[in-house]
Amino acid sequence: MTLDIETLVDLYRDMWLIRAFEFGLEREFKKGNVPGMLHTGVGQEATQAALAAHLQASDAFFPDHRCHGINALAQEKHQGDGERIMAELFGRATGVCSGKGGSLHSANPKVGNFGDNAVEGSYMATVLGVALAYQMRGQPNVACCIIGDGTVGRGEFHESLNMAAIWKLPVLYACVNNGYAISMPVGKGHASADIVDLARGYGFPCEIVDGNDIEAAYDAVQRAIAHIRAGNGPYFLEFKTWRWQGLFSGEFRPPEEVKYWKEDRDPLKLAREKILAQGKLTAEDLERIEAEVKAEIEAWIDFAKASPMPDPAKATADVYVGWEVAA
Amino acid sequence: MTQATTRTRTFVQALNEALDIAMARDPNVYMLGEDIGEMGGDFGVTRGLWAKYGDARVRDTPLSEAAIIGTSVGSAMLGMRPVAEIMFADFIGECYDQLVNNAAKMHYMFDGQFKAPIVVRTACGGGFGGGPHHSQSVEGWFLNVPGIVLVAPSTPADAKGLLLASIENDNPIIFLEHKALYRIKGEVPEGYYTTPLRKAAVARAGSDVTVVATMKLVHEALAAAAELEKEGVSVEVIDLRTIRPYDAETVLESVRKTGRAVVANEAPKIGGLAAELSATISEECFHDLKAPVARVAGLDTPIPFSLVLEKYILPGKEQVIAGIRSVMK
Numbered sequence: 314m315t316l317d318i319e320t321l322v323d324l325y326r327d328m329w330l331i332r333a334f335e336f337g338l339e340r341e342f343k344k345g346n347v348p349g350m351l352h353t354g355v356g357q358e359a360t361q362a363a364l365a366a367h368l369q370a371s372d373a374f375f376p377d378h379r380c381h382g383i384n385a386l387a388q389e390k391h392q393g394d395g396e397r398i399m400a401e402l403f404g405r406a407t408g409v410c411s412g413k414g415g416s417l418h419s420a421n422p423k424v425g426n427f428g429d430n431a432v433e434g435s436y437m438a439t440v441l442g443v444a445l446a447y448q449m450r451g452q453p454n455v456a457c458c459i460i461g462d463g464t465v466g467r468g469e470f471h472e473s474l475n476m477a478a479i480w481k482l483p484v485l486y487a488c489v490n491n492g493y494a495i496s497m498p499v500g501k502g503h504a505s506a507d508i509v510d511l512a513r514g515y516g517f518p519c520e521i522v523d524g525n526d527i528e529a530a531y532d533a534v535q536r537a538i539a540h541i542r543a544g545n546g547p548y549f550l551e552f553k554t555w556r557w558q559g560l561f562s563g564e565f566r567p568p569e570e571v572k573y574w575k576e577d578r579d580p581l582k583l584a585r586e587k588i589l590a591q592g593k594l595t596a597e598d599l600e601r602i603e604a605e606v607k608a609e610i611e612a613w614i615d616f617a618k619a620s621p622m623p624d625p626a627k628a629t630a631d632v633y634v635g636w637e638v639a640a
Numbered sequence: 641m642t643q644a645t646t647r648t649r650t651f652v653q654a655l656n657e658a659l660d661i662a663m664a665r666d667p668n669v670y671m672l673g674e675d676i677g678e679m680g681g682d683f684g685v686t687r688g689l690w691a692k693y694g695d696a697r698v699r700d701t702p703l704s705e706a707a708i709i710g711t712s713v714g715s716a717m718l719g720m721r722p723v724a725e726i727m728f729a730d731f732i733g734e735c736y737d738q739l740v741n742n743a744a745k746m747h748y749m750f751d752g753q754f755k756a757p758i759v760v761r762t763a764c765g766g767g768f769g770g771g772p773h774h775s776q777s778v779e780g781w782f783l784n785v786p787g788i789v790l791v792a793p794s795t796p797a798d799a800k801g802l803l804l805a806s807i808e809n810d811n812p813i814i815f816l817e818h819k820a821l822y823r824i825k826g827e828v829p830e831g832y833y834t835t836p837l838r839k840a841a842v843a844r845a846g847s848d849v850t851v852v853a854t855m856k857l858v859h860e861a862l863a864a865a866a867e868l869e870k871e872g873v874s875v876e877v878i879d880l881r882t883i884r885p886y887d888a889e890t891v892l893e894s895v896r897k898t899g900r901a902v903v904a905n906e907a908p909k910i911g912g913l914a915a916e917l918s919a920t921i922s923e924e925c926f927h928d929l930k931a932p933v934a935r936v937a938g939l940d941t942p943i944p945f946s947l948v949l950e951k952y953i954l955p956g957k958e959q960v961i962a963g964i965r966s967v968m969k
Binding site: 409410411413414418420421422427428430431432435436437438439440441442443444445446447449456468469472473475476479630631632633634635636638 | 670696701702704706707709710711712713714715716717718719720722737738741742747748749750751752753754755757786787789809810811838885
């Protein structure tokens with residue numbers, strides 16, 4: 314399919330926002346300004362931008378480890394303060410969870426972000442309940458869980474797909490198959506390198522999507538969400554993609570594979586070519602967009618750095634609802 | 641509650657009444673679990689409710705404990721009030737992550753933006769030849785988990801009032817139902833009432849020694865107290881009722897009064913509730929104690945099948961009596 318130029322440029326901007334966010338974050342992480350661990354979504358921008366484009370604030374999504382981008386997009390799109398995702402990763406009081414959650418636990422229900430759970434696969438069970446609440450209340454909302462290929466190894470994968478199928482729940486499974494679960498290649502860790510092969514037995518629609526082609530990703534998410542909103546039950550999308558970040562110890566994948574994905578299959582480069590092929594924007598127009606986005610991300614980083622640290626006394630707040638815990 | 645008419649009801653009937661009342665009062669309350677629908681649950685606690693409330697609110701599930709709890713948590717995030725049944729507490733291992741990393745931390749890690757008001761009813765405890773995987777007392781598995789609430793009634797009246805209070809509470813609650821108590825009878829008030837969480841009950845007043853107990857062991861402690869009364873020993877029995885966070889105030893006040901403490905819990909002694917209570921009492925009441933705190937607990941073994949073996953490792957009235965004698969020396 315071919316998208317109209319306005320939509321395509323919007324998505325291009327969103328994808329750039331994700332990449333600039335992650336590169337900026339990685340730079341600050343290396344400087345020691347960002348605590349904890351860092352999993353970036355560079356290379357997977359098309360999937361996240363496509364999901365963010367179609368999910369409404371009244372829907373729910375459970376982000377995975379590499380989802381700073383969609384978290385920031387949802388925050389920016391629905392509330393205009395994407396910098397609060399950055400501040401959360403810096404552990405600041407201005408973050409979406411006031412610094413309590415960090416990279417792997419950023420949530421904001423007002424924008425549909427129901428939070429990552431750092432035990433991969435755990436939210437594959439949680440998403441069922443969100444979907445069930447929508448169903449029981451007759452609401453046409455979608456509960457989406459974004460999972461990696463590694464997550465498929467969890468028992469919750471089976472429990473979730475099975476229960477979603479028998480109860481016909483409005484769940485969108487967005488499986489971002491980036492080829493590796495940390496170091497484990499997908500074909501070695503699972504009975505099939507195509508995750509849809511493991512999902513098809515549950516009897517609802519499953520599709521393989523080119524996760525680096527923004528038009529294909531946008532189209533697939535649109536189709537899946539329309540199916541779910543119409544009350545037809547769950548939908549499974551497997552986005553074939555590749556993550557740019559290697560291991561903490563460095564790159565572990567063969568040079569030809571790295572070259573292929575970074576140079577030939579870069580989702581931003583592919584999107585750029587599509588835009589230019591329509592002949593309505595020039596390379597300079599796109600460079601201006603990129604510069605704007607990068608400047609915005611730098612402002613977010615400045616905001617995060619300038620934000621206060623949380624009050625240490627908040628460490629004992631909200632353990633229980635309505636009950637205090639002794640400090 | 642004091643004015644209400646009471647009727648004699650079993651523990652199971654009391655729980656069933658609570659569920660019925662909660663379902664009728666609040667459309668957000670629903671139940672899910674294995675065989676809880678038409679069958680009415682393995683122990684009959686949900687009997688009749690499927691016929692009354694239908695498939696949507698009394699949901700039979702596959703053998704998917706993680707999905708049962710995950711579904712509960714997710715729906716609770718949107719304001720539903722799920723009451724999940726995990727058929728045997730021993731199966732909680734299958735959904736431990738959902739409870740520990742998800743339900744217990746949801747409110748905290750997301751800075752108060754979500755609540756997880758779930759109630760997980762589960763049948764626990766031994767004494768009937770259930771063997772290693774149908775008999776355990778699991779409260780110790782959760783004692784070290786901030787955010788979780790453990791409720792453990794010992795009487796039919798409390799079972800009803802505590803279950804209603806639990807369903808209304810905004811925290812994730814594991815509601816422990818000791819299987820040996822399911823068929824006991826007691827006076828149960830009619831209609832709606834709640835019994836406060838985090839509030840222990842003085843099951844029997846006494847002046848020489850305090851026994852802090854839970855669930856079935858409350859009854860064993862009361863039997864022990866009746867027997868020792870004949871010897872002139874006055875035993876105060878505290879029924880903890882909420883195990884986490886527990887009512888330290890009532891416990892400590894009693895121990896300060898009696899100067900002697902026995903803590904009785906069916907789970908293995910090491911690292912369990914008895915250990916926690918013993919430590920807190922020793923820390924807080926050291927100068928009031930006339931003897932070291934005695935722990936009455938299960939032996940440090942899995943639960944064997946043969947009744948002779950099982951009886952050997954689980955604490956009962958005789959062990960409580962021995963515990964009391966040890967602190968009365």
